Amino acid sequence: MDHEIIEEILSCTSLPSLPAVALRVVELTSNVNVKLPELATTIQNDQGLASKVLRTVNSSFYGLPNRCASINKALVLLGLGPVKSLALSFSLIGSLGDQDDGFDYQTYWRRGLYTAVSAKVIADHLKLAIADEAFLAGLLQDIGVIAMHRALGFRYAEVLEAAGGDHRQLVKCELSAFEVQHPEIGAMLAQRWKFPDELIMPVRYHERPTAAPQGHHEIVRLIGLGNLAHDAMTDSDPGPALRKLYQRTDQWFGIKSDAMQGIVKKIAEGAKDMSSLLRLETGAHPDAESIVREAEKQLMDMASATTSAGGAPTQTLDNLLIDSKQFDPLTGAVGRAGFDLALKKAFELSTSTQEPVALVQVALDGLQHAAGKIGTSAGDQTVNACIVLLKKHFASLGGVICKLGGDLFAVVLYGANGRSAQRCAEEFRNSFDKATMTWPIGGGSVKSSIGVASHEPGTPATHPGLQQLVIASVNALKAARAAGHPAAAGGMERAAA
DSSP states (O other): OOHHHHHHHHTOTTSOOOOHHHHHHHHHHTSTTOOHHHHHHHHHTSHHHHHHHHHHHTSTTTTOSSOOOSHHHHHHHHOHHHHHHHHHHHHHHHHHTTOSSSOOHHHHHHHHHHHHHHHHHHHHHHTOTTHHHHHHHHHHTTHHHHHHHHHHTHHHHHHHHHHTTOHHHHHHHHHHHHSOOHHHHHHHHHHHTTOOHHHHHHHHHTTOGGGOOTTOHHHHHHHHHHHHHHHHHHSSSOHHHHHHHHHHHHHHHOOOHHHHHHHHHHHHHHHHHHHHHTTOOOOOOOOHHHHHHHHHHHHHHHHSOOBOTTSOBOOOSTTOOOOGGGBOTTTOSBOHHHHHHHHHHHHHHHHHHOOOEEEEEEEEETHHHHHHHHOHHHHHHHHHHHHHHHHHHHGGGTOEEEEEETTEEEEEEETOOHHHHHHHHHHHHHHHHHHGGGSTTOTTSOEEEEEEEEEOTTSOOSHHHHHHHHHHHHHHHHHHHHTOOOTTTOEEEEEEO
C-alpha cells in the first residue's frame, strides 16, 4: 500500500464532507440509549432535510398506512433505522453535489441507488434487521471513487477510462497504478465520519463479499447482491448478471428462484421511485415486467437440461470449454477428463476473482450389487436419475455435473462455499434416497454417500491446493460411507481444503 498516495488523497481539501447535522445524527445513534425526541429535534433543525425525509417515508416504498407529519412520528412508526438511514442518505447526496469536474455522476449514482434499493428489498424479504443500514451502505459503497477522482485528477481519470466501467477491472487498475483501491479509501472516509462498522465493512469489502470478517457477512453480501442486481438492470445483456444474482441469492441466503421473480420486480420499481424521491439523476429505468420476463427465461435456462449441438449439456462454469469426447455417452454428464478440466478451470478463476470453489463427491452405495441382481438396464436408469437430481439441486449454483465412473459422481462448484454446497448436497441426498424407495432397483438397497470439500478465498489456488481439495472430498466421502446410513441422517461429511 502506497502511504504517500493515501496521504495525498486524504489531505485533499475538496474531499466529500458531511454537514454538521449528519455528523450529529451519527453521534446520537451510536448511543444505544439514544433519546428519539432529541434525534427528531436534530433532524428538524434542518428544515430542508426534514422535509426530504418526510416526503420519502410517506412514499409507497415505505408503505405507511397513514401519512406521517413529523420526524418524531416517523421515528415512532418506522423506528430508528429508516429515519437515520434517510437522513444520512440525503446528507451524503447533498455533500457530493453534482460538480462540473468531468466525473460521471449519473453512472455513479445509478450504481449506488440500484445497489441500495436491491440490498434493502432482499433484506426486507429475509426480515433482516439491517435492511436500512444496507440501503445506506449501498449509496456509500463507492465514495472512495469520488475521493480518488477529486484528489488525483487526470491520473485517476485515466484509470477510470482503462477500467471501462467494469468495477472488477477498476480495482485491479487502481492497485496497479496507485497500490491502493477505492474500497480502502472509502472505508477510511467512513471511519473519519465516525460511521459504525456495519457501514464501514460493506464499503471496504463490497468488491469481494466472501472476504468479509466474521459478524459482517450478511450486510456485505447484501451489497454484493445489490451490485449484481444493478448489473442485471443496466447491462445491455442482463443474462449473465441475472444468472449470477439467482445463484448468489440461493447460495448465501437460500432464496429460491420463484421468490426472486417478485424480488427483481420490486427492485426495478423501487429504484425508479427512490431515484425521484432522492432527486438523483440516474438515467433511463428498465421496465419491471421486461426484467421479470428475462429473469423467467434465465430460470428456464438454469432448470432445464439444455443441450449443445453435440448433445452435451451446457455448463454454467464460465469459459469452460469441453469437447464432446469428454462427456459420458450414457448420461450426457461431464466425464472424467471433463471433470479434471472443470476443476482446473474453477481454480484458475478462483485465483483471479478470489471466489471459493467447492467439490461434492457422490457414491451410490449398493448400486452394483443391486444391478447384478435385477439387470444393467435398471442400474442405468438409476444412474440417469441420479444425474437428473444432481442437475435439479445444483443448477442454481452453476454446478458442473460429472460422472467419474461406476457408482461415483462429482459436482464442481465455482463461486460456491462449503456451506452452500453442503446444503444442496443434503437436499439432493434426501430427494435421491426418497425416490429410490419406489424404484425396482431401489427399495432402500441403493443409498447415496456424499463428501463435500471447499477451497475458500485466501488460500493460494495452485495445483497443490487443487489436489488438497480432491483429497479432502475423497476423505469426507470415505468418512460418510464408513458412518453408514441411519434413516434420519444418511452419510454426509464436509472437509475444508
